[in-house]
Amino acid sequence: MKINNVILQFTAKIVFFMIFFYAVHIFFAGHYTPGGGFVGGLVTASAIVLLIIAFDLKTVQSILPINYIYLIASGLLLALGTAGIAMFTGKPFFTHFFDYFNLPILGKTSLHTAALFDLGVYLVVVGVTMTIIQTIGEDE
Amino acid sequence: MEIIMAFVCGFLFMAAIYLILSRSLLRIIIGTGLLSHGAHLLILTMGSFKGSAPPVLTEGVTDFVDPLPQALILTAIVISFGVTAFFLVLAYRAYQELKTDDMTELKGSDDIE
Amino acid sequence: MNNFLLLPILIPFFFGMILMFGQKKISYQRITTLLGLFLSILCAAALVMNVHENGPQTVTLGSWPAPFGITMVSDMVSAILVLTTLVLTFFIVWYGFESIGKEREQFFYYPGVLFIITGVNGAFTTGDIFNLFVFFEVLLMASYLLIVLGGEKVQLREPIKYILINVLSSAFFVITVAFLYSVVGTLSMADISLKIAEVNQPGILTVIAVLFLLVFGMKAAIFPLYFWLPSAYSAPPIPVLALFGALLTKVGVYAITRTYTLFFTHDISFTHNLLLVLSILTIIAGSIGALAYFDVKQIIIYNIVIAVGVILFGVAQMNEVALKGAMLYLVHDMIIKAALFMLIGIIIYVTGTTNLRKMGGLMKTYPALGWFYLIAALGLAGVPPLSGFIGKLLIVQGGFEAGNIWSSIFILASSIVVLLSVIRIFIYAFWGQQGVLNEAVQKAKYNRLFVPTMILVVVSIFYGVGTEWFMPFMDDAAKILNDPSIYTDEVMKGGE
Numbered sequence: 001m002k003i004n005n006v007i008l009q010f011t012a013k014i015v016f017f018m019i020f021f022y023a024v025h026i027f028f029a030g031h032y033t034p035g036g037g038f039v040g041g042l043v044t045a046s047a048i049v050l051l052i053i054a055f056d057l058k059t060v061q062s063i064l065p066i067n068y069i070y071l072i073a074s075g076l077l078l079a080l081g082t083a084g085i086a087m088f089t090g091k092p093f094f095t096h097f098f099d100y101f102n103l104p105i106l107g108k109t110s111l112h113t114a115a116l117f118d119l120g121v122y123l124v125v126v127g128v129t130m131t132i133i134q135t136i137g138e139d140e
Numbered sequence: 141m142e143i144i145m146a147f148v149c150g151f152l153f154m155a156a157i158y159l160i161l162s163r164s165l166l167r168i169i170i171g172t173g174l175l176s177h178g179a180h181l182l183i184l185t186m187g188s189f190k191g192s193a194p195p196v197l198t199e200g201v202t203d204f205v206d207p208l209p210q211a212l213i214l215t216a217i218v219i220s221f222g223v224t225a226f227f228l229v230l231a232y233r234a235y236q237e238l239k240t241d242d243m244t245e246l247k248g249s250d251d252i253e
Numbered sequence: 254m255n256n257f258l259l260l261p262i263l264i265p266f267f268f269g270m271i272l273m274f275g276q277k278k279i280s281y282q283r284i285t286t287l288l289g290l291f292l293s294i295l296c297a298a299a300l301v302m303n304v305h306e307n308g309p310q311t312v313t314l315g316s317w318p319a320p321f322g323i324t325m326v327s328d329m330v331s332a333i334l335v336l337t338t339l340v341l342t343f344f345i346v347w348y349g350f351e352s353i354g355k356e357r358e359q360f361f362y363y364p365g366v367l368f369i370i371t372g373v374n375g376a377f378t379t380g381d382i383f384n385l386f387v388f389f390e391v392l393l394m395a396s397y398l399l400i401v402l403g404g405e406k407v408q409l410r411e412p413i414k415y416i417l418i419n420v421l422s423s424a425f426f427v428i429t430v431a432f433l434y435s436v437v438g439t440l441s442m443a444d445i446s447l448k449i450a451e452v453n454q455p456g457i458l459t460v461i462a463v464l465f466l467l468v469f470g471m472k473a474a475i476f477p478l479y480f481w482l483p484s485a486y487s488a489p490p491i492p493v494l495a496l497f498g499a500l501l502t503k504v505g506v507y508a509i510t511r512t513y514t515l516f517f518t519h520d521i522s523f524t525h526n527l528l529l530v531l532s533i534l535t536i537i538a539g540s541i542g543a544l545a546y547f548d549v550k551q552i553i554i555y556n557i558v559i560a561v562g563v564i565l566f567g568v569a570q571m572n573e574v575a576l577k578g579a580m581l582y583l584v585h586d587m588i589i590k591a592a593l594f595m596l597i598g599i600i601i602y603v604t605g606t607t608n609l610r611k612m613g614g615l616m617k618t619y620p621a622l623g624w625f626y627l628i629a630a631l632g633l634a635g636v637p638p639l640s641g642f643i644g645k646l647l648i649v650q651g652g653f654e655a656g657n658i659w660s661s662i663f664i665l666a667s668s669i670v671v672l673l674s675v676i677r678i679f680i681y682a683f684w685g686q687q688g689v690l691n692e693a694v695q696k697a698k699y700n701r702l703f704v705p706t707m708i709l710v711v712v713s714i715f716y717g718v719g720t721e722w723f724m725p726f727m728d729d730a731a732k733i734l735n736d737p738s739i740y741t742d743e744v745m746k747g748g749e
Contacts, residue, residue: 032196038218073273080267086316087256093263094314132225136232160421165413172420179427186435209434212383216427219390223423226397227416233401234409246410248484 005054012054019047027122028115037118041125048126049133057137068127068134075123082117145185152178165231165241169224176220180213257303258310258327260296261335262374264289269367279358283350286363290343293370297336304332305726309733309743311380320444324744326380329729330580334377334507337584340712341499341591342370347705348595349492351698352602357402357490365402366496368395376504380744382433383440385508386426389472393419396501399493400485411488418481422471429464436461443744446515446737454519462517462524466509466531473505475565476534479558483542486554491598494550498557499591503583506561510568510579514734515741521571529569533660535562536667543674547609549597549682552674553590556633559671560586566664567648575651577731581720582644588713589633589640593675595706596626600682602702605691609681613688622703623683625710630679632713634672640717 023043030036051060086095098112152174159171187209195207235241268289275281304310309328313319327335346366353362372392379385397419400412434440436457437448449458467478474482482502486494509528517524539558546552564586567579599622604612616623628639635641645668652661682688716723733739 038214069273069276073270076270076273077267080263080270084263087259092312092314092316093256093259095316128222128225132229135229160417168417172417172424175421175424176427179424179431182428183431183434186431188435208440209431212427212430212434215383215387219387219423220420222394223390223397223416223420226394227420230397230401230409230412230416233404234413237404237406237409246413248407248410 009054012050016047016051019050020044023047027118030118031112031115037121038125041122042129044122045126045129045133048130052133052137057134066130068130070127071123072127072131075120075125075127077120078123079117079120082113082120085113141189142185145181149178149182149185152181163243165235165243168243169227169231172227173220173224176216176224180216180220183209183213183216255310255312257296258300258312258332258378259325261293261300261339262371262378264293264296265339265367265374266371269364269371272364272367273361276361277359279355282358282363283346286346286367287343289367290339290346294336294339294343297332297339300327301329301332301336301726304329305729309740311744319745320439320441323384324380324441324443325378326443326740326744327378328733328740328743329726330507330511330734331377333580333584333726333730334503334587335374337587338370338373338377338500341587341709342366342496344705344709345492345495345499345591345595348495348598348702351701352598353490353492354403360402361398362402365395365398368392369399369496369500371395373500373504377507380442381440382442382445383430385442386423386430389426389504390423392501392504393423396497399496400489402493403490405488408488411485414481415485415488418471418485422468425464425471426468429461429468432457432464433461441744442511442515443741446741447745449516449519454517458517459520459523462513462520463527465512465517466524466528469505469508469512470531471505473502473509473561473565474535474558475509475561476531476538479535479538479561482558483551483554486557487548487550491594491601494554495591495594495598498554498594499587502557502561503587506564506583509565510734513568514571514576515737518571518737525569525571528565529657529660532562532565532569533663535559535565536664540667540670540674544670544677547681548607549600549609549678550607552609552678553593553597556593556671556674557590559667560590563645563648563664563667566660567644567651570648570651570655570657571735572651572654573731573735574654575648576734577727578644578647578649578651580644580727580730580734581723582641582648585632585640585644585713585716588709588716589629592629592706592709592713593633595702595709596622596629597678599699599702599706600626600678603691603694603699604682604689606689609678611689612682613685614683615688616683617687618690619699621707623679625707626683627679628714629710630672630675632710632717633675635668636672638718640713640720642717643720 023040026035026043027037027040048064083094087093096112096114098110100108100110103109156171156175156178159167159174162168187206191203191205193201193204195204268285272282272285304327309326311324311326313322313324315322369392372388372395375388375391376385379388397412397416400415401408437445439445439448471478486497513524513528536559539555539562542555543552543559564579564583567575567582601607603619606612632639632641635645649661649664652664
């Protein structure tokens, strides 16, 4: 089904990036303030859904040629891998590690392995949401 | 505050049960959504509303909210999100194949010998 | 602190994930699944030996101290159940190669199976009541996938009810956990047990006990809550049915056993008597169903309900003999139900129907199938020396010790009904005039279906004849169920 809504399509192209970067912001803010992988993933998914509404499923699939099932699987692997690091160091599963680093622009920053776990959650949430929406949307 | 919340939970459960007992599949799914919302509010109520500061380590604050119910609710919300999404997809597929969303037509008790 | 006990949960999970890549390559999917299950079985067997030698193993995730973090506890009860689960899944997956069909194999059947056993093993192993809820949801989500996979009409109609029931019971679970948290202020199962012992179980905790019975009873299919089971389980194909029948209700039974032996042990005259009455009613309801139908699937499905009643009767006695019997019977029932569903699947394949009235005379054409079915049927009913006998004997002995004479005699009598219901299949399908036969039966496919089934029946015979060897393990399990302090001590110590 082709639709031709110029205003929506033009706006969607710009707003998509705004929503996406807001999602990235929420994702990184999540360690100390409200936010995190789950919310970030949902916001990202909603940005992609906006594109699907403005254009159509086929066009969006050619813009973002992502197999969402693989996205779920790699997200799960990343999350499990991060949790599993602790097992190789003799700590209980899920133990998380962090340290302070002096990064070039950001200055003194604490980096956590929990952020990697959250990245896994992010990928899973985007993958699951988009799989569901595609499954329903494909049948038209 | 706990009393008001108890009434809110009860009201949500009431609406959920009304919807779940109806015939239309879509109403049933909305009912399950309301039911899980009621359950989440109940966790929050049961954790009691003591404490005022968010449960994040800050200097000089000793009066924290109990973080555990919030963690439980977050987990339960994610799970009910997944289940509801799956349920909706299934209902949609079932509607396409069976051409009805009326539960009385989905009994299927006559097939078995 | 011992991460090893997590491996039977993590290995299936890991292999399930890597199977999500390359979904079209069937041989890759099959080999990887079997490899993952084989590795998990090795780990689980090592875990059982480890628990037997060193007592219960615990690990508290994320290096938190014990009552605050999520503790995973592998005592003898959960280690045995984890091992049984994995062994059964191995055979069911092997059996499924021939009968599940290419479309399902290419559409996440194997990841679904592996995720379901991740959830089942996690539920057996966890020592945190909310984490139990999470693992329940993991296995339920995987079971939703498996039950609708294939998209036949009946597979779209029945799962709606199955999912609705499970969503309701999950909501009740959350509510129950909320109530429990408000009373005891903790979620660690060991800590809950200690806190309840301190306050000596006032009325509100008895209410919570009944709520737990409602929640887990919906999953375990006990008397007033079993109504969803027969129709939902008749929808999926045989390997999935075998997996569900052998594992899913047993997780509910395990959860009831765990909560009723660890938490609610201070008002036995009410809670455990309620459980006893419900278990008797469950057996009656299951017996009626098993005798009423002429559909082979339904007969075995109703036998699940009967077995749940028998196991819970053992749990309701709350003494060491009956609990040992319940554990023995639980493992027996998991093995024999899987074997029976696989046999039923072969019978359906060779006759092309599930209706008993149309079958007949299979003894001439498939004698080996007939003999193995007879052995499995006798084993289910508990004819000595087959596997159901010792478990039921101990359950009844425990019943006598607890003073429940009449109900124990009733359990014995119910064996005859069980025997009748499964022998009915034998008489109708294997004796008499030649009934309908599936013309398209390929001998090679029949053999490939028959080999894993045969091995599983032999395993069940071995379990029955060699009960002596399993007794030390079952003794450990019964001890820990009968005396919660072993469990709580181990968990609270493990955090330091």
